[in-house]
Amino acid sequence: MAFPFLKKNTAQEETGLPEILPKHVAFIMDGNGRWAKKRGMPRKFGHREGAKTFHDITRYCRSIGIQNASFYVFSTENWRRPEEEVDAIMNLLWEYLNDCDEYLEQEVRMIFIGDKSRLPERIRNRMLELEEDSKKYDKMNLILAINYGGRDEITQAARQLAEKAARGEIRPEEITEDTISQHLYTREIPDVDLMIRPSGELRLSNFLIWQCAYAEYYFTDVLWPDFARSELDKALRDFAGRGRRFGGV
Ligand code: FPP
Numbered sequence: 001m002a003f004p005f006l007k008k009n010t011a012q013e014e015t016g017l018p019e020i021l022p023k024h025v026a027f028i029m030d031g032n033g034r035w036a037k038k039r040g041m042p043r044k045f046g047h048r049e050g051a052k053t054f055h056d057i058t059r060y061c062r063s064i065g066i067q068n069a070s071f072y073v074f075s076t077e078n079w080r081r082p083e084e085e086v087d088a089i090m091n092l093l094w095e096y097l098n099d100c101d102e103y104l105e106q107e108v109r110m111i112f113i114g115d116k117s118r119l120p121e122r123i124r125n126r127m128l129e130l131e132e133d134s135k136k137y138d139k140m141n142l143i144l145a146i147n148y149g150g151r152d153e154i155t156q157a158a159r160q161l162a163e164k165a166a167r168g169e170i171r172p173e174e175i176t177e178d179t180i181s182q183h184l185y186t187r188e189i190p191d192v193d194l195m196i197r198p199s200g201e202l203r204l205s206n207f208l209i210w211q212c213a214y215a216e217y218y219f220t221d222v223l224w225p226d227f228a229r230s231e232l233d234k235a236l237r238d239f240a241g242r243g244r245r246f247g248g249v
Contacts, residue, residue, distance in 0.1 A: 020240045032046030043088075047092055056228075071143070077206070097123065097130065112127040112143075113145050114149075115148070151206060186211055191213065197217070
């Protein structure tokens with residue numbers, strides 16, 4: 001498989017980034033709680049700082065020509081956190097969803113992956129509205145995982161396919177890897193090339209587990225609120241130096 005190739009643009013010339021950029025970068029925004037604790041502040045301050053980093057990294061991805069950027073905002077497991085923390089994240093999300101003009105002006109398509117049914121109605125409706133308003137844009141896909149779990153996503157796909165089979169719309173032998181991909185939330189998005197997890201944890205935590213089958217992983221001890229543009233540059237340079245064989249030789 002050929003490397004995703006991107007012609008240098010001005011931002012790349014300025015930063016000296018490699019010509020080979022991943023088509024899809026996924027971020028696990030980890031370490032917000034520890035960032036706040038180190039400063040003697042409640043965890044929700046860490047999430048607020050994390051949201052600022054998210055904005056900055058998103059803008060940067062758009063400016064250097066990353067075609068698909070995914071962010072793990074809230075997992076299916078995060079409901080187990082204290083109510084105050086869940087509320088703080090939902091409030092940040094609501095603020096963000098109402099402050100997206102810049103992204104639309106920049107012709108960014110917004111895609112929300114995850115089970116929307118458990119989310120507060122106002123958040124769900126606003127997400128659907130943004131998806132609809134931005135579906136004409138193609139400068140970058142910004143994928144936000146909210147109430148998302150990789151196993152949950154695969155389970156939903158299996159259920160949909162079983163229903164189709166029961167109705168006689170598909171035969172079991174017709175189900176391929178591609179059919180399954182087409183039943184995931186990410187059906188319009190290419191697989192992940194580069195998965196970045198800050199904060200020193202070395203796990204995938206149920207994020208895009210199907211889509212990361214051939215991803216390259218980049219881990220750093222930096223906590224997400226401190227994840228500056230220069231940290232992404234490092235990850236992109238590291239990625240450009242890896243030899244990807246996709247199972248070949
Ligand atoms: C993981 O860090 C982070 C989360 C579960 C929430 C991520 C949310 C944001 C960055 C803010 C909201 C984003 C938007 C788009 C408005 P952690 O809390 O597990 O950190 P820890 O491991 O240090 O405790």
